Amino acid sequence: MQAFEYARPKSTQEAVKLLADAGGEALPLAGGTDLISLMKDGAAAPKRLVSLQHVGELRRLSHSSSAGLRLGAMVTLDELLESKEVAAAYPAIAEAARGVHSQQIRSTGTVGGDLCQRPRCWYYRAGFGLLAVYNGKALVLDGDNRYHAILGNSGPAYFVNPSSLAPILIALNAKLSIHGPQGERELSVQDLFVNPKSDQESELALRPGEILTEIRVPPAGGAKMAIYEVRQKEALDWPLAAAAAVLKIQGGTVESARVVMGHVAPVPWPSPDAEEALKGKSVDENVAAEAGKAALSKATPLSMNAYKVQLARVAVKRAILRAAKGEA
């Protein structure tokens, strides 16, 4: 591992300055459950690590029924799960955090880190770069792509976004606060994620020196919500496909819906087709299944991952059914 400086700022402003001063060679360190392993594997080699552990303002969690939920980026998944307000107002967010089946990761990993973690593509992690190009060709296309993208995979990126929280946060129209050398800016959660078109591009829309500082979730306004993750193991395992659904139901029928899939594309993947399929309907098994089919109607599986299309359909269907039944 390359030697690095370790900085421990007390404020966001100080952290931003420490990152900006390093001219793009610094990285913020949150829970470290991803970044440290990337550094050990040689897939990341920052010259400076700026720890956010002691930036108290990033650890705040507050909720009010009028303003919604504000989550500091350094709130851990466990702290999120301890919040009775989150459990009551946004049960699907808690469910998504619980989906990380490792007590160690939940106690150290943060909500900001969950959004900013790098893809788990095994070619990327083995040092072939984010786009995994080898002898001028995309490794994923000819190689083993059983866990790769089935949507948004026209290339050159084929990895899947690994975030547990992103699908439900996007479905709830959450916004992010980003602090950088130029001050603060707001970004929708969806816009944090980029489907990179060249190896010069990152999959995160953060500019050098910028830190994700806060997640703001608007009031749910009586919407019903749920997630569903299809994973092979109960022990710590990445979902093979996941979906989040947020339904506004009026008089027994869906007034509006948001459906967002995870682990199917290089970015979290909202499905307007599924949302359209639900509108005006009374949710039942068939309606939910139709929405699942609609969500995957444009899927373009690779050589080994056609099964994920079926898994994603089921994830969408079951997320919708659970939301409608209030089963978060």
Add this chain to the structure above:
Amino acid sequence: MASCKYDWPPPGERSLIGKRIKRLDGPEKASGRAKYTYDINPSGLLFAKIYRSPCAHAKITGIDTSEAEKMPGVKTVLAVMGVGDETHWVGDEIVCVAAESEEIATDALSKIKVQFQELPFFVNEENLDQAGDHAKPASTKTKGDASKAFSDPDVVTSEGYYGIAAITHCCLEAHGNVAQWTGNNLLTHSSTQNVPGLPSQFGDSLRKQGVDVSDKNVETICNYIGGGFGSKFGTDEWGIHVAQLAHKAGRPVKLMLERDMELEGAGARPSAFANIKVAAQKDGTLVAWDSKSWGSGGFPGAGMPPLPYVLTGIPNITTQHTSISTNAGPARAWRAPDHPQAAALTLCALDDLAAKLNMDPIEFLSKNADLSARGNVYREEMKIGAQLSDWQKNWHPRGDKTSGTVKRGMGVSIHTWGGAGHPSSCGVNIYPDGSVEVNMGSQDLGTGTRTVIGIVAAETFGLPLEAVKVNIGDSKYPADSASGGSTTVGGVSASTRRGSVDARDQLFEVVAPSLGVKPEQLVAVGGYIQAKDDPSKKLSWKEACAKLQVKPIQALGRNLPRGMSPCKLNDSGVGGCTIADVSVDTETGLIKINKMVAVQDCGLIIDLKTAESQCYGALIMGVTYALFEEKIMDRITGRMLNNNMEFYKLAGIGDVGDLVVHMMTGPGYDERGTIGLGEPPVISPGAAISNAVANAIGVRVPTIPLTPDKVLAALEKGGMA
């Protein structure tokens, strides 16, 4: 058979043997006081790391280690391959570095420059047609006239493709050693299944490297080990390298494998695939078997699993096996070598035939059980397994016809193993202060060997378990053998029994005069040495030992090869059955284990608790390889893609379902003496789970692991999707 003074005490006279007894080293392990090889840090320790081949097959055209050698903190660099040498898999060792810290050693690897000329490689053996020159005929077998038997119009024939992927041992403690020289004496702390055998292995290999050392000057210690499963019998190349590095540096050196190297190069279970045809008469009587199988154990290829498995008495058999060499790390013995593969191929093929015959598979196997060596045992075990799994209620003809997307199914498999005790010596010392020491150059793989030795000695002396001090894990003690092939319990229990009986009898000789009886009239029971017929004539153990004055008793017990002793202390040959109860989500292809039942015999059980633990562990390992494990090799880069604990998937406690274990004990079993148990219960879970899935969804998922992609593909092809 004439009785023998070493015989096991009869059932009514056993105070410890056969009881559920907690392992002696449980508190040490649970509290972290137990020192594993990883924990050994002698002063002045250096840390070694290995530069490994990034190419699956390549010729080395240049090696430059000069930059690494110049790094501050780097003490010794040892090139173990040279220009012109070929690497045969990603992870092959090329250069070793010893440095003041693990970090420096790791950084030094990045300064080593090796040039390769890449050569063609082959890593995916499932498709035999693509193997080309990598495939070599390995073995054939013919019995009776299979083609004639298949052509009989009255037989029912089932044909299918079956397979089981290569997996790794995935020991939670990686392989490794700490090597320390004092003059010409080498001390190794080694994570090994072979404490008594390593010194001569170290000696041989080191002398070949020009190091002046004799076997008797090498001592190997392994008090605790975090898993071996058949992968830790040798010093391994890296063990020799660490001893060489320590010799060269004049300081102790530790080298424990990183997880990627552990998974890529420290052992794998060979894959096995087969096209199988099997036939029975309409009443279910098996008549013919034909298999064309292939598989790979990495670069060296792989031999044929024992096919057909268990029911070897099928009258008409043809088999043909092809060994495939791949550019993957070499295979090693994996818990019951070749048997899980043989069970997966045979018992799945037989299950499909039973389904075609519309027979309950337990009925089918019971009907044919006499084609095995121990038909009655299997019938009895399956009967008990059926009760414990509620088979009558839960089994149904193939395909769960109930409504809903989740289908439930039941599956069964049977297996066999030898497990004869290995050669073993045991030193037993009784001291005048009453203390008792049992010394053996053996090892406890986590199976409970230490506890079993203590139980046998304590039982023989009529003492509580804690009165016996068991010293194992050091090659300076009387030599046992490697722990492999489920040979340990048979070996150590017999040598300990014989040594303890001899020591006890010597004590009887000493104390008999003071009790006014003959030595042969004495018994050791309940902490006393007393006259058999007159319990009033007795001395406490401590009083009796005081009669030794200053001269301790030292006895040496040996487990004699079979046939050389009139005593029936151990035996060989066990059966067992595993029943799986699963639910399959037909929308996702995900399998949930509801319950696993293991019924197993292993002769006389010394410690029921650790015996049952072996079966629980085997069921967990079995669920893991049935559902999750495979060595995923990339055909483009030749790498193992899941060389980490993230994508090399192991079951957690939430994945394994309810585990039920039943040990066969009592008449018919106890009098056989001890028989090994470590391996047999891990053989059947793969086949049992695959059969349960087929029972649930109405169609065979051909290959293990039964991942959701394969389950969905099978459902699409002909199941109940």
